[in-house]
Amino acid sequence: MHTVDVPASTPYRVHLGTRLLEASGQIIREAAGGEKVVIVTDSNVGPLYAGIVEQSLVAAGYEAFTFTFPAGEEHKRAETLLAALEFMAERELDRRDVVVALGGGVTGDMGGLAAALYMRGIALAQMPTSLLAMVDSSVGGKTAIDLAAGKNLAGAFWQPRVVIADVGCLGTLTPEQFADGCGEIVKHAMICDPELFCALELTPPTYDYLVSGGMARIEEIVARNIEIKRDVVAADEREGGARKLLNFGHSIGHAVEACAAYRLGHGTCVAIGMCMITRAAVRAGACAPEVLARLEALLGACGLETACSFSAEELYACALHDKKRRGGAIDLVIPHAVGACSIETVALEDFAALIAQGEKNGGNAC
Ligand SMILES: NC(=O)c1ccc[n+]([C@@H]2O[C@H](COP(=O)([O-])OP(=O)(O)OC[C@H]3O[C@@H](n4cnc5c(N)ncnc54)[C@H](O)[C@@H]3O)[C@@H](O)[C@H]2O)c1
Ligand SMILES: [Zn+2]
Numbered sequence: 001m002h003t004v005d006v007p008a009s010t011p012y013r014v015h016l017g018t019r020l021l022e023a024s025g026q027i028i029r030e031a032a033g034g035e036k037v038v039i040v041t042d043s044n045v046g047p048l049y050a051g052i053v054e055q056s057l058v059a060a061g062y063e064a065f066t067f068t069f070p071a072g073e074e075h076k077r078a079e080t081l082l083a084a085l086e087f088m089a090e091r092e093l094d095r096r097d098v099v100v101a102l103g104g105g106v107t108g109d110m111g112g113l114a115a116a117l118y119m120r121g122i123a124l125a126q127m128p129t130s131l132l133a134m135v136d137s138s139v140g141g142k143t144a145i146d147l148a149a150g151k152n153l154a155g156a157f158w159q160p161r162v163v164i165a166d167v168g169c170l171g172t173l174t175p176e177q178f179a180d181g182c183g184e185i186v187k188h189a190m191i192c193d194p195e196l197f198c199a200l201e202l203t204p205p206t207y208d209y210l211v212s213g214g215m216a217r218i219e220e221i222v223a224r225n226i227e228i229k230r231d232v233v234a235a236d237e238r239e240g241g242a243r244k245l246l247n248f249g250h251s252i253g254h255a256v257e258a259c260a261a262y263r264l265g266h267g268t269c270v271a272i273g274m275c276m277i278t279r280a281a282v283r284a285g286a287c288a289p290e291v292l293a294r295l296e297a298l299l300g301a302c303g304l305e306t307a308c309s310f311s312a313e314e315l316y317a318c319a320l321h322d323k324k325r326r327g328g329a330i331d332l333v334i335p336h337a338v339g340a341c342s343i344e345t346v347a348l349e350d351f352a353a354l355i356a357q358g359e360k361n362g363g364n365a366c
Helices: 020-032 045-059 078-090 105-120 131-137 167-172 175-192 194-202 207-235 242-247 250-259 266-283 289-301 312-319 348-358
Strands: 002-006 012-017 036-042 063-069 098-103 123-128 142-147 150-157 162-166 329-337 340-347
Touching: 002 207, 012 020, 012 207, 020 045, 020 098, 020 123, 020 162, 020 167, 036 045, 036 078, 036 105, 045 063, 045 098, 045 167, 063 078, 078 105, 078 142, 098 105, 105 123, 105 131, 105 142, 105 150, 123 131, 131 167, 131 175, 131 207, 150 250, 162 167, 167 207, 175 194, 175 207, 175 242, 175 266, 175 289, 175 340, 194 207, 194 289, 207 242, 242 250, 242 329, 242 340, 250 266, 250 312, 250 329, 250 348, 266 289, 266 329, 266 348, 289 329, 312 348, 329 348, 340 348
Parallel strands: 012 162, 036 063, 036 098, 098 123, 123 162
Antiparallel strands: 002 012, 142 150, 329 340
16 A cells, blocks of 8 residues: 655645555545545446445445446547536536546546536546556646547646545556556656666566566556656646656657547557657667667567557648647657656757657668
C-alpha cells in the first residue's frame, strides 16, 4: 500500500494498493463527503468492478448509481458527456455530491469533465483501472472530451478530491493494454528519472511479469510514476512551463493517433512519437545515438512499437491540428540524455523537417 500526497491548488491523496475497490466507499466518504454518488464507467470496466465499488459506497452510507457508456476513445465526446450530466440531474445530485470516474483514461477524462461542469463543479474521485490511467491521466486534474476537429479540445482543469488506484484491476487488462501504459512510464523515466529507466531496462514491466508474481514491483513502479507526475504538476499546475515536459513524444504521437483514426492506444502512439523525436534529435546532433538505442530496446521489451507506417507528410498534416501549436510555431520536448529533456519552440517548417528526420529511413546522417 502506498499513498502519495499531491499539493495541488486543492491538495489530494493518491491511494495505491490491492483490495482498494472494497475500501473505496469509506475513503471517498472521508475525502469528499456528500450523500449521493454517480459512478461513471465504461462497458468493459463497469461489469467487472462497478458492483464492488457500488457495494462499498452503500456500506459507507451513500446512495450510489452507475452510469455506463460504451468503451472506447470514440465515446469520449459531447454526447456521452451530456448523457452523464442528464443522468446526474435525473438522480437529483446536488452540489455536495460526488462523481466517481471508474475506468481508464477515457472514463477519467470524461467523468472528470462531467464533475467539473455539473452545477459548476462537484467533488470528483478518480478510480483509475488501466495502467495508463494509474501512472498518468488520473493525477494532475486535466479533464477533456474530443471534438470533431481533434482530441481533448474541450476540457477543464478539475482536481480530484482523492485518487484510488487498485493495482489488482491491472490483471484484467489485455497484454496490449498493459503495454500501452508502459509508453507513459518510459516517458516519465526519459524526462527526469534515469534510475527508473535503468530499473525498467533490468526488468521490463510486462503483463506476463505482472501475472507471474510481479504485482508488488509493478505497484512500486506505479508509485514512482505517480510521484514524478505529482512533482511536475505541483511545479506547474496549468502547464505554463515545466509541465510541458510531460508532452515528450506527444506532438508526433498525437499525429500518429489521428492518422490511425484513434484505433491505436495513446501510449503506443506516444512510444512511436518518442522514438521519432529522439531519432531526429540524434540526427541533429542534440542527443547521443545510444540514448535512441536504449529507448528503442526498452520500448520493444515492453511490447511497444518504435516506428509507424505513416509518411512524414501524413503525420505533419495531422500534427498541424495539435493544440500545442502556437501560430507558426510548436513547443517540442527534445531529448538530450536519458533523464534530461528540454522544451524548445520550433517553427512549423522545422517541425515538418524533424518528422521526416524521425522516420526510420529519414534524413541523410544514418
Ligand atoms: N488527463 C490526462 O492528463 C491524460 C493523460 C494521458 C492520457 N489521457 C487520455 O487517456 C485516454 C487513454 O487512456 P486509456 O488507455 O486508459 O484508455 P481507455 O480508458 O479507453 O482504456 C483502454 C481500454 O481498457 C479497458 N480497461 C480499462 N481498465 C480495465 C481493466 N482493469 N480491465 C479490463 N479492461 C479495462 C477500457 O474499457 C478500454 O477498452 C486518452 O483519451 C488520453 O487522451 C489523459
Ligand atoms: Zn499522454
